[in-house]
Amino acid sequence: MATNREEQFPAPVQAPPDPPTIHPSFIQVPHPYICEQTIQASLLTLGVDTSKEQILLHGVHWIDMLRRELQLPYKTFCTAAMYYHLFRLNYTDSENNFLDAVSAALFTACKVEDTLKKSRDIACAVHNLKLPQKAHLQPDDPELETKSRNIIGLERLMLEASAFDFRSRHPQVILMTLAKCVYKLDPEVTRMAYRISLDLFRTYAPHKQSTASLALSCLELAYLLMDKPKDGIVWGNIYHDCQTNRQNILETIFDLLELYTHHRPLTDVGNQFPPERFLTVRIPLNAEAVAGNIPRHAWSIRKPKDLVKPMEHPLTAVAANGDRYKQDGGPNAAVRYMLDFYSAQTEQETVSNYFKDLEEYWSEG
Secondary structure, eight states, X not given: OHHHHHHHSOOOOOOOOOOOOXXXXXXXXXXXXXXXXXXXXXXXXXXOOGGGOHHHHHHHHHHHHHHHHHTXXXXXXXXXXXXXHHHHHHSOTTTSOHHHHHHHHHHHHHHHTTXXXXXXHHHHHHHHHHSOGGGOOOTTOGGGHHHHHHXXXXXXXXXXXXXXXXXXXXXXXXXXXXXXXXXXXXXXXXXXXXXHHHHGGGSSHHXXXXXXXXXXXXXXXXXXXXXXXXXXXXXXXXXXXXXXXXXXXXXXXXXXXXXXXHOGGGSSSGGGSOHHHHHHHHHXXXXXXXXXXXXXXXXXXXXXXXXXXXXXXXXXXXXXXXXXXTTXXXXXXXXXXXXXXXXHHHHHHHHHHHHHHHHHHHXXX
């Protein structure tokens, strides 16, 4: 009888459980150019006091000392400085040891520029630069094992901070081409411009401007500092050929002048001129910017606090639903790196439409 009753009155069918939540994953696209407002917003989000930005200068100074100790070319120094900048725009200074970050930036740059050095060699150079001659170690010393592993571990963070973008920027190539092959410029000015181009990597200018803009800015500043005639150069024609403009040039020159005005001891060129020389050079440039209504920083006029929401990092990976990595999605969500911005945008639009349709389907039951 019980069997017949169950056949007449079957148990109600239970509704299927809700499907597990699927995150659309994050996509990180490299930023070949970053405006000043985005840089300040990133530092503000990380809690960095921009009025006391000494760690950046000391970090690049250490990279330069390590380059000299290991006898590496200038291109490796420039690339390492850019990796160090990006690292500090993504991670706070308290998360990692200062010298380990410097070493990891140089280690990564050595691989990118094909000037290979072992992590033990870099760790040994850091150790020896801090201590007197009698306390120096050899690269195979067991005491350097921990430091070597730390450098290798931070290499991954360096690559993630740059979104695995291995394109580097070397304004020295264009600068020397213009100086020697195109315009036959004064050798003294050319040497000064070359040294200025190395000091340029102590600022964020290489992340904001094209390689041609950086080269032209260093060349013009060299002429201004040395107070020499510009050999009949028509700057407007050069700007057109190099696809840049006066606004980009002035912004880069102002970045350099601020570096030389406030941090002369940590630069290569700054100590060669008295402090008032940089003020003398800046006065007519300020007048030109005011007369031409040229803003101090290009591309954006919004304040850093208006650029991003509180605790939202502008350089982190973004998902199709608007989540930002480490803030909304959590550490377990997948992050993929894409070099083509338009491909990433198309994929995000497609994924966004898919999840929207999926949500409507489950809401309708």
